[in-house]
Amino acid sequence: MGNSPRCLFDSDIKKFLEKEKEAIFGVLCDKYHGDALTTTREAWIREIEILQSVVFPWKESDGRIIFEYDIPRLGKRIDVVLLLSGIVFCLEFKVGEAKIQESDVDQVLDYALDLKNFHKYSHDKLIVPILVATKHINTSSVIQASVYNDRVVNPLVSGETGLRGLLSEVLLRFPDESAVDSNWIISPYAPTPTIIEAAKALYESHSVEDITRHEADKVTTDRTIAYILDVIHKSKRDGEKSICFVTGVPGAGKTLVGLDVAVKQTYQGFDKPLEDEGAVYLSGNGPLVAVLNEALAKDNYAKCRERGEAKKLSDSRREVGKFIQIIHRYRDNMLAKIKNPVENGVLEIDPAKAVKMQEAGYGEVEHVAIFDEAQRSWTHKRLADYLKRGGTYGNKLKVPNFPMSEAAFLIWALDQREDWATIVCLVGGGQEINTGEAGITEWIRALNDKFTHWKVYISPQLTEAEYAEGKVNELLRDNRNVTFATDLHLGVSLRSFRAEKLSSMVHALLSLDVEAASLYSEIKDKYPIYLTRDMEKAKRWLHEKVRGTERTGVLITKESARYKPLGIHVLQSDEDNAVHWFLEDKTDTRSSNYLEDAATEIQVQGLELDYTCLLWDADMRYENGEWHYYRFNGKEKWDEILPNNETRVEKMKYMLNAYRVLLTRARSGMVICVPEGNANKTATGFWEDGTRLPEYYDGTYDYLKSIGFEEL
Known part of the structure; x- marks a missing residue:
């Protein structure tokens, strides 16, 4: 060994x-x-x-x-x-x-x-x-x-x-x-049937609907699920490799579709899971995985206790962990099997580090992998730099000159299966929010360049500007394996007309499109958005709005910097904090309902609350008819980010997308607080606080007011 x-x-x-x-x-x-x-x-x-x-x-x-x-x-x-x-x-x-x-x-x-x-x-x-x-x-x-x-x-x-x-x-x-x-140490990951059954029973309670953004019409999600299961069936029958791209606005139920496919594929209508038919739902979003896992586990634990079954919460957590996993651990498990260093830019499995399975070869991955927020997979540069350093925790898995982007590597991992495989990419539009996220373009490039034998099934909506800057058609023009399928777009029914319209309104607001005002006028009766300059008023409004177990919380971008004078703290970034923030009840000071800790776009992506307060800082400002972007230097001033190189243009896109994520987190309504800043001067005539001048905020406030949001 x-x-x-x-x-x-x-x-x-x-x-x-x-x-x-x-x-x-x-x-x-x-x-x-x-x-x-x-x-x-x-x-x-x-x-x-x-x-x-x-x-x-x-x-x-x-x-x-x-x-x-x-x-x-x-x-x-x-x-x-x-x-x-x-x-x-x-x-x-x-x-x-x-x-x-x-x-x-x-x-x-x-x-x-x-x-x-x-x-x-x-x-x-x-x-x-x-x-x-x-x-x-x-x-x-x-x-x-x-x-x-x-x-x-x-x-x-x-x-x-x-x-x-x-x-x-x-x-x-x-x-x-x-x-x-003798191969114990490199044993494959293989859940026992009992653990899968347990996870199924636990998922079927459908408490996941309470915490995933779920407004979609059942008919739409069922149609999408049926289409994906059909592609999986065809891939198995014909021994093919296939990939589906599913699109949908925030709130259309993408997470739900992903989890549902994972369960249905594993069981296919039987009581017991079918051997070697499993699917896994993968997300790079640590807080989302932590909150989903904990909510499902707690729900299952409570139900078992009610039935008088002896069970520990840790058992319930283990069962959920079968279906819902962090993408980085999945990726690192395959990385641990490659020949290292990589020679001639070609990835190969090292037989001394992996066990060859009968059907799957060296794959050691499920037949079906569902990647949530697939547009957030890493660029080649970000992944190569990370692996050159040896990752960030645990084992020093250093891989110099790694040759692929994360999307290409994930396709490669499933391509190692010698029988068949299907990848399902769930794609949110305009939601890349971290530097080094590749967007959907990277998946398509990998399919065009390296995996030309894969069949591609894609939603026609992927051609819209929010996805791959509208270049999807161009990128796929010469790929002979493409099928366009409207069923892969989660359209939204009248019942959730709000989600579709809210998404369009937010898109228009951020694109500085004059349509934003008329789009807002269509939803304001059902979905109020208020404006204020006073954080205390915003909190009062939220407290008056929520009833029973409804949730509320304060949201802020990770580039925000001057929130302490308003009595707001930012939620620490470890996953336990996100779990407490989303799941504890209103008697617990760690709960979002206390309105003391604000969560960032990283912590709330994929999840939602009933009512939110978005605290809009001076990191993105409306000035002279356009957005300007600033970063606080940590001491005494904001530096403007100018679009004078590719990295900065990317940075500006991520900052805009951060506001897109935060503006689409509330189910029922929101208040946006744009602070007044500090207009006071000292006795000697200098600004009391030069980092919060009124002019940093006024333009943004006036622009939002022009859309028709009412002042508190």
Whole structure:
């Protein structure tokens, strides 16, 4: 096995005992990406010392020891895995701890269950989770398999002194285990049927409709889903590779279509999932994945408790994790299998790092992958720069001179399947909001240049200016494999006439199109938009509007900078914060309803609230009939971004799109607060606050007022 990209260190027990602890520590530090915290480094040293004395009796066995093992596609890492006499031991160390905490026991059990459920070569193995609190004086004396009959032993606990004896006891208790597969460390990600069934049951409660933007007419979404399933069926029958591009305005139900296809494809009308027919829904939007996962998991957990079933929230989370995943982990799982460095710009699978499956070859990907917000995949430059540095966390997976954009690599990953595959790209118009997002153009280029055998099914709406600057037809002109299908556009019915019209109105407002006023006049009775210059008035309006469990919140662009004087904080960017902001109820100060923390376009894309307040800062200003873009220098002034090179033009597009995202997040109405700025001067005649001059805001306010938005 040796040097696997899935862990920081692995070797047989004999070599582990012969190596100096400093040498092993050096390998861990070298392969860890970024600077390991001092506490992590100290823990590694102690773990090596403890284990070198603990595993000595098995020096001549064929056991293996693995440090910091990555569970494929889940983004979780186990401190130490010991493969010994056919048993998989998961060890979680708490160095220096004497007390056993319930949360630590849950953590090591979770790792064991994740291996059981998602790691092909652990499905039928005996898995033994052990928590090692190094200073703990007692050791578990009862060793028994769990009541679930799943070959996972109930978690055991030990201090460093009792660990050797505990391992011996387990080996005595289970003497006849068959050998662990020699490819265990590079085992494919493969969910067990039970986990898929659980995810299905949980999805079918359809609580996902409560939190995905869902206004679309059922008939429209059903037609789109049926068309995609038909393409999948045809691809399987004819052994083809195919790709569908689905378009729809914000609120048209793209997320719902994606999740629905994932479930229907996996089951196809049967009670049990069909073997090797699965689909996965992938999104690069961390907050969206976190909020979807948590909402579904909590809903499932509550329903099981109501029925009197014993269940942990972590079990529900694991089940949802089968269907809904972060695209970067999916991508990194395939990256870990390539020959590195890449030679002659050609990607190839390294047989030493991958397992060849009967039908799929080295694919190790589902037949069907659904990419949400496909226009947000990374450009070649951004991905190549990222991989040259070695990513941003965890293993140092450095790939110099990577030859592809993210879209091309994702098609390549599914192209590795030797049988058939379908990709579904869900495309939002004008929603690229991060530098380095390639838009839809990159997918089409990859299909034209590298994957000419793929069949392309595309919505005719993709030719509109919001997508690939309207160049889709031109880009596809010479591609012989294209079918245009109106069913791939999520049109919106009368029932959700608001979403379609709101989207058009926002488009006109941002394009400075005179139509914006008449479009607004058509929706204002059903969808009020108010203007104010006073944040307190805006908050008052929101508090008066929401009833029952309706949600409200403050939104702001990530380029905004001068919101503190208005008593607003920006929500910290980790995913837990987004989950609390969207899902906690109004008694919890972390909830969006408190109107204290504002969320940015990154945190709310793909999700929505009932009523919103958009705080419009001086980063994008209406001046002399056009938009001007500014970036705060962090100290005392705003610098204008001028369109004098390609990067800056891109930047301006992303800033405009940030406002597009924020203006389409509210289901029922919104208030836009454009601050007055600070008009005061000091006794000596200087501005009191030169970063918030009234002129930075007045033009924007007057422009918005001219559209017909009413002042509070």
